Amino acid sequence: MEARLLLEDGTLFTGLSFGAEAETIGEVVFNTGITGYQEVISDPSYCGQIVTMTYPLVGNYGIARDDFESIRPFIHGFVVRRHEPVPSNWRAQYTLDRLLKEYGIPGISDIDTRMLTRKLRHYGTMKGVLTTGKERIEELRERLALTPMMRDQVARTSTKQLFSSPGEGERIVLMDFGAKSGILRELTKRGCDVVVVPHDTTADEIRRLAPDGIQLSNGPGDPKDVPHAVKTISELLGEYPIFGICLGHQLFALACGADTTKLKFGHRGGNHPVKELETGRCYITSQNHGYTVLEDSVNGTDLVVTHINNNDKTIEGLKHKRYPAFTVQYHPEAAPGPYDSGYLFDQFLDMIREHKKSNPQRPRQAVLAETLKGELQYAQK
Numbered sequence: 001m002e003a004r005l006l007l008e009d010g011t012l013f014t015g016l017s018f019g020a021e022a023e024t025i026g027e028v029v030f031n032t033g034i035t036g037y038q039e040v041i042s043d044p045s046y047c048g049q050i051v052t053m054t055y056p057l058v059g060n061y062g063i064a065r066d067d068f069e070s071i072r073p074f075i076h077g078f079v080v081r082r083h084e085p086v087p088s089n090w091r092a093q094y095t096l097d098r099l100l101k102e103y104g105i106p107g108i109s110d111i112d113t114r115m116l117t118r119k120l121r122h123y124g125t126m127k128g129v130l131t132t133g134k135e136r137i138e139e140l141r142e143r144l145a146l147t148p149m150m151r152d153q154v155a156r157t158s159t160k161q162l163f164s165s166p167g168e169g170e171r172i173v174l175m176d177f178g179a180k181s182g183i184l185r186e187l188t189k190r191g192c193d194v195v196v197v198p199h200d201t202t203a204d205e206i207r208r209l210a211p212d213g214i215q216l217s218n219g220p221g222d223p224k225d226v227p228h229a230v231k232t233i234s235e236l237l238g239e240y241p242i243f244g245i246c247l248g249h250q251l252f253a254l255a256c257g258a259d260t261t262k263l264k265f266g267h268r269g270g271n272h273p274v275k276e277l278e279t280g281r282c283y284i285t286s287q288n289h290g291y292t293v294l295e296d297s298v299n300g301t302d303l304v305v306t307h308i309n310n311n312d313k314t315i316e317g318l319k320h321k322r323y324p325a326f327t328v329q330y331h332p333e334a335a336p337g338p339y340d341s342g343y344l345f346d347q348f349l350d351m352i353r354e355h356k357k358s359n360p361q362r363p364r365q366a367v368l369a370e371t372l373k374g375e376l377q378y379a380q381k
């Protein structure tokens with residue numbers, strides 16, 4: 001069956017359909033990872049986007065639920081050069097085609113993904129409509145023009161209820177803006193007592209959870225669409241050690257008075273070189289972002305740039321001059337991509353232990369993973 005992808009600039013790609021029979025609209029972006037399509041499809045940061053893989057063969061190792069980065073995919077479409085319908089992998093539980101069908105996501109294959117990527121690199125990411133329908137092209141063009149870009153992705157992907165992943169170690173409140181499971185995995189692996197809270201949890205509600213540190217998660221969309229989170233972070237700044245990842249990094253920067261902007265075509269892939277300015281060392285990192293912290297906006301704030309991207313020199317890491325807080329634009333939890341930056345979670349825990357030495361401990365309570373009438377509930381351990 002035929003599928004079509006029409007871009008905002010009028011470019012039309014006609015290919016073969018896989019996944020769901022549907023029509024969806026989204027921002028068309030590309031990811032340069034050679035493997036990792038399961039993690040990409042299930043990363044909530046891609047919410048509302050139509051994702052093109054530049055690697056030409058996709059689907060060949062099928063789908064294993066354990067590799068998911070969230071409970072369900074939030075992408076609006078999937079574009080590949082060649083779709084392999086029959087997986088060859090002992091871990092595969094089902095096919096990529098079935099996954100996309102299950103969640104109503106259309107896929108298109110057999111189009112020139114090199115041309116599409118070059119267009120996005122040259123003109124910047126743009127809206128597109130992906131359809132298996134037979135509508136006239138004028139109709140599609142009109143619908144595309146009339147449909148605005150999504151703005152509420154964080155509310156769509158964040159947990160609706162507080163939940164906890166108990167541990168004996170430091171209590172971390174993970175603010176979920178559309179968090180990848182990898183972040184929770186890295187914290188629990190280190191014995192942390194993690195409480196995951198919705199994106200709109202207030203500073204007071206977080207204080208009542210007696211955290212040792214605050215982890216700000218990744219998440220979809222424009223950081224300026226989540227002003228309530230910026231306010232919460234600015235209220236907690238200085239009080240608790242903070243570690244922010246990707247959207248968490250951007251929200252932290254806004255909370256500290258810096259500014260963010262949209263990149264032309266973003267960074268999405270598993271091999272982005274990042275330079276740590278203090279040591280001159282280069283790390284290969286996993287990335288997925290369309291926005292960035294503006295370099296000039298950091299001047300005059302209490303922030304210091306710690307890392308930059310070696311390709312385009314954009315900001316990749318920040319730390320606070322006076323408070324225990326640091327953030328990165330890339331993904332130390334990898335998934336998919338190299339694990340080289342996993343040490344940042346250890347650095348966060350070291351920072352928490354250091355902070356504890358000079359700050360009195362609040363009494364720690366057990367957290368029940370329930371909410372009642374929107375209230376956070378506690379029980380004495």
Ligand SMILES: NC(=O)CC[C@H](N)C(=O)O
Nearest residue numbers: 218219221246247290291
């Ligand atoms: N992975 C992320 O957290 C992405 C952050 C933000 N949505 C961006 O695109 O820049």
